Amino acid sequence: MKLYYSPGACSIGIHVLLEEIGKPYQLEAVDLRGGAQYKPGYTSINPKSKVPTIERDDGSILTEFPVIAAYLARQNPQAKLIPQDAETGLRCLETMEYVVGTMHGQGFARIFRSERFAPSPSDHEAVKATGREIVGNGFAIVDKALAGKDYLGGNEMSFADAALFFVEFWASKRLGMTLPRNSAAHFERMMARPAVQRAMAQEGLA
Numbered sequence: 001m002k003l004y005y006s007p008g009a010c011s012i013g014i015h016v017l018l019e020e021i022g023k024p025y026q027l028e029a030v031d032l033r034g035g036a037q038y039k040p041g042y043t044s045i046n047p048k049s050k051v052p053t054i055e056r057d058d059g060s061i062l063t064e065f066p067v068i069a070a071y072l073a074r075q076n077p078q079a080k081l082i083p084q085d086a087e088t089g090l091r092c093l094e095t096m097e098y099v100v101g102t103m104h105g106q107g108f109a110r111i112f113r114s115e116r117f118a119p120s121p122s123d124h125e126a127v128k129a130t131g132r133e134i135v136g137n138g139f140a141i142v143d144k145a146l147a148g149k150d151y152l153g154g155n156e157m158s159f160a161d162a163a164l165f166f167v168e169f170w171a172s173k174r175l176g177m178t179l180p181r182n183s184a185a186h187f188e189r190m191m192a193r194p195a196v197q198r199a200m201a202q203e204g205l206a
Contacts, residue, residue: 001025004046015202016195019194081158103139139171143181
């Protein structure tokens with residue numbers, strides 16, 4: 001198993017899952033700032049030009065955060081990353097899809113890549129403001145999903161918590177946002193996990 005990642009990108013969530021699973025894997029950094037994702041060396045692996053990407057032991061490639069996270073959880077039942085209760089598992093999947101598709105894809109993308117949403121620099125601040133509003137609304141929704149629970153699935157971490165972790169990391173550490181109470185507690189809980197600490201150290205984020 002090989003993970004193609006970029007330090008501090010959304011791929012850190014998959015990195016955390018691999019550490020939680022505890023099986024051997026390889027890491028290969030992709031220099032997103034240098035444009036490596038658009039060069040043939042990487043597009044031949046993932047033509048979508050983004051991370052995360054995993055190369056499985058048979059050489060096949062998987063892309064898209066929710067797909068990779070679900071695959072790793074299902075292939076490694078000993079890690080207990082899928083809630084035993086079917087409804088709880090469904091709700092975890094629902095939250096992960098929202099985090100990745102809306103909070104990341106529509107919110108943080110506007111903040112970090114405003115030029116993709118408006119060609120004129122004069123519009124970029126307005127684009128970022130919209131992004132912050134989407135992110136803020138997202139955390140309000142997620143905070144309700146965390147009410148009375150340590151993790152999205154209850155008392156145990158699930159594959160969905162890895163997705164929530166990376167947006168909490170971006171909001172708290174990169175943007176200096178104050179997370180809602182339940183999300184802040186979740187983030188602290190995740191940061192205390194040895195798997196998270198190892199992944200962050202390996203990416204030079206510790």
